[in-house]
Amino acid sequence: MLAKRISALALAFAVTSVAPAFAATKVAIGISGWTGFAPLTLAKETGIFEKHGLDVTLKKIPQASRHLAIASGDVQCAATTVETWISWNAAGVATKQIFQMDKSYGADGIVAKPGIKTIADLKGKSVAASAPGTSPYFLLAWVLNKNGLSTKDVKVINLEPGPAAQAFLAGQGDAAVSYEPYLSAVRDKPDAGHIIATTLDYPMVLDTVGCTPKFLDGNPDAAKALADSYFEALDYIKAHEQEADKIMGADVKQSAAEFADSAKYLRWADRDANKTFFNSEFESFTSTAADLLMQMGLIKQKPDVASLVDKRFIQ
Numbered sequence: 001m002l003a004k005r006i007s008a009l010a011l012a013f014a015v016t017s018v019a020p021a022f023a024a025t026k027v028a029i030g031i032s033g034w035t036g037f038a039p040l041t042l043a044k045e046t047g048i049f050e051k052h053g054l055d056v057t058l059k060k061i062p063q064a065s066r067h068l069a070i071a072s073g074d075v076q077c078a079a080t081t082v083e084t085w086i087s088w089n090a091a092g093v094a095t096k097q098i099f100q101m102d103k104s105y106g107a108d109g110i111v112a113k114p115g116i117k118t119i120a121d122l123k124g125k126s127v128a129a130s131a132p133g134t135s136p137y138f139l140l141a142w143v144l145n146k147n148g149l150s151t152k153d154v155k156v157i158n159l160e161p162g163p164a165a166q167a168f169l170a171g172q173g174d175a176a177v178s179y180e181p182y183l184s185a186v187r188d189k190p191d192a193g194h195i196i197a198t199t200l201d202y203p204m205v206l207d208t209v210g211c212t213p214k215f216l217d218g219n220p221d222a223a224k225a226l227a228d229s230y231f232e233a234l235d236y237i238k239a240h241e242q243e244a245d246k247i248m249g250a251d252v253k254q255s256a257a258e259f260a261d262s263a264k265y266l267r268w269a270d271r272d273a274n275k276t277f278f279n280s281e282f283e284s285f286t287s288t289a290a291d292l293l294m295q296m297g298l299i300k301q302k303p304d305v306a307s308l309v310d311k312r313f314i315q
Contacts, residue, residue, distance in 0.1 A: 024055035025222040027215070030066040030078035031058055033162070035180040035262045036102035036207050037079045038248035039233040045247050048232050052225035062160055063134040067093045070212060077211035077226070081135040082282070083289035085210055085308055090299040091133075096310040097210040099227040100269040100277050104179070104205035107265035108139055109198035111168055111186045112175040119147040119197060125174035126155040128164035132298055135205060136161055136177040138289075141296055142204050143197050151296065168193060179205075180262040181252050198265075206277075206285065216310055227313040231271050274314040282309065 031037045040058055043049050049056040061069050061078075067088040069075045078095070080088075085097055116122060122144070130136040141151050154175075159167060165182035167173060169192050178186070186193060199205050209226065216223050237244040242256055249259030269277060283305050290302045 024050065024053050025219055025225070026055045026057070027077060027211075027219070027222060027226070028057040028059055028075040029209070030061040030069050030075040032060060032063060032066075032079075033181075033252045034079075034207070035107060035248075035252070035259070036104070036266050036268070038251065038259070038263070039101065039230055039237065039268060040079065040209075041251045042236060042244055042248050043229045043233040046233070046236060048229045048236065049225075052229045052232075054222060054225050054229065056226075062130075064131040064160075067091065067095075070095060076215040077209060079207060079209045081138070082206045082208055082286060083138050083293060084133065084135060085208070086286065086290055086293055086303055087133045087298055089303060089308060090293075090301075094213055095210045095308075096213060096216060097208040097308060098216070098223055098310050098313045099209055099230060100274050101207040101209060101230065102266045102268045103203070103207075104199035104266050105203075106198040106200040107183065107262070108135070108177075108179040108205045109183055109195045110140065110143060110175055110177050111165070111183070111193050112196045113193050116175060116196065119143055119149070122175055123149060123153045124155075126157055128157045128159040128167055128173050128176040130160055130164075130177070131158045132296070136164070136179070138292075139199075139202070139205060140177050142292060143202050145292060145295070146202060180265055181254055181258070183265075184258075184262055204285075204289075206281075220312070223310075224313045227274075234268055234270050237268075271314060278309060278311050278314065 029040065031040060044056055044058055059075055063080060066078050066080060070078055071093045079101060085095055088095055127140060129140045144150055157173060161178040162182050164176040165178040165185050168176040169185060169189060186195065211223060245256035245260045249256050286305050286308065293299045
């Protein structure tokens with residue numbers, strides 16, 4: 001009996017001593033409650049990140065201060081819009097985009113009171129929008145610019161997309177810039193106002209995930225695992241649509257049906273779409289966005305586009 005016990009202990013020790021100890025790579029990603037970022041939540045909740053050897057923490061951080069979290073080391077990666085990465089790098093927060101998440105097809109927009117019919121009618125009016133350097137502010141600037149106006153022609157009240165939509169529905173201000181799922185709150189209450197412009201009219205909201213060069217250089221396998229996890233999350237959505245909508249909706253306090261309704265206004269980018277985007281659209285869009293950021297006074301010179309992206313991880 002004693003011999004058997006010793007043999008069992010020896011076997012257990014032998015198995016333990018040769019079994020590899022895989023430590024998941026820790027990575028914190030700064031995000032917001034934007035519908036397009038939901039596949040990251042799905043990858044977290046369904047164990048996809050864990051399967052790929054990642055210990056991911058998703059931190060909800062307002063876009064206006066997300067780069068500060070990167071600079072402090074509180075997060076190593078973030079999800080945000082293409083033009084925002086330009087501003088962050090210009091401000092000295094070195095980052096590189098590694099994969100595209102989504103394109104907005106009506107999920108971002110400007111809402112206004114019933115009497116305001118066109119973008120030109122916004123002149124002299126108050127518009128709630130996030131601070132300069134954020135996607136909603138850039139959307140406002142982009143749309144105004146396309147109509148011969150600038151942010152100097154309106155009174156901008158800095159509110160994040162959720163509070164901006166809530167304030168507008170409460171009758172505060174003349175207009176607001178918001179995105180899904182908050183934009184649908186206005187769609188559902190036409191008496192309060194209407195949508196006068198979306199990214200269907202002005203296709204310029206393109207979201208990507210990026211990380212610091214330090215993280216990418218030190219953890220290239222983890223960076224590849226992040227991209228692969230995202231693409232697998234998209235496969236999960238296709239295979240388990242209702243369950244995926246339930247999980248992603250819960251994160252932004254929506255039912256599965258409500259989330260699906262919000263998500264129909266955007267397109268998530270799979271691996272093939274990523275390759276197309278970064279090999280063709282990315283450079284021209286970034287150049288145009290940089291020109292407008294310079295006009296707005298948010299950056300002093302155009303960046304080297306190649307320095308803003310690392311394409312290794314979408315192959």
